[in-house]
Amino acid sequence: MKSEKFKELLAANPENELFRFSLGQALMDEGNPSKAIPLFEKCQQKKPDWMMASILKAKCQIALKRMEEARVELNRALKLAIEQEHEAPEAEIRKLLAAVSPN
Numbered sequence: 750m751k752s753e754k755f756k757e758l759l760a761a762n763p764e765n766e767l768f769r770f771s772l773g774q775a776l777m778d779e780g781n782p783s784k785a786i787p788l789f790e791k792c793q794q795k796k797p798d799w800m801m802a803s804i805l806k807a808k809c810q811i812a813l814k815r816m817e818e819a820r821v822e823l824n825r826a827l828k829l830a831i832e833q834e835h836e837a838p839e840a841e842i843r844k845l846l847a848a849v850s851p852n
Contacts, residue, residue, distance in 0.1 A: 750775070750779060751775040751778065751779070752772060752775040752776050752779055752781075754775075755768055755771045755772035755775050756772060758771075758772075759772055766791075766792050766795050766796065769788050769791055769792055770788070770789070770792050770799075770801075770802060772785075772788055773785040773786075773788035773789045773792070773802075773805060774805065776788070777805060777808065777809055777812075782808075782809035782810075782812040782813050783809070783813060785805070785806075785809050786806055786809045786810070789802045789803075789805055789806035789809070790806065793806070798829055798832075798833070800826055800829040800830055800833060800835065800838060801838070803822055803823075803825050803826035803829060804823075804826045804838060804841070804842060804845075806822050807819045807822035807823045807826060807845065808845070810822060811845070811848075811849060816849045816851075819845075819849050820846065820849055820850065823842055823845055823846045823849065824846070826838070826842050827839065827842045827843070827846065830842055
C-alpha cells in the first residue's frame with residue numbers, strides 16, 4: 750500500500766510536511782478519510798496558506814458526511830485560491846461548495 754511507504758518516510762523524517770501531505774493523500778485514496786484529516790490539519794498548522802491541504806481535508810469531510818465542516822473548510826480554501834490566483838482549484842472548490850450547500 751502506498752500509505753505504508755509514506756508512513757515509513759514520515760517516521761524517518763517527521764518534520765517533512767510533503768511526506769505528511771502525501772501520507773494523507775494515500776490514506777484518502779485507500780478509503781481512510783478519518784485517518785487523513787489529522788495529517789492535513791498538521792500541514793495547515795505548519796503552513797496556514799496550504800490550499801491543497803484544505804481542499805483534501807474538505808474532501809475527507811465530505812466522504813465522512815460532515816458537510817458543515819466541509820463547507821467551512823471549502824470556504825477557507827476558496828479564500829486561499831482567490832488570494833493565490835489559482836483558477837482551476839477555485840473552480841473545483843466552487844463545484845464542491847455547490848454540492849455540499851443545503852438547498
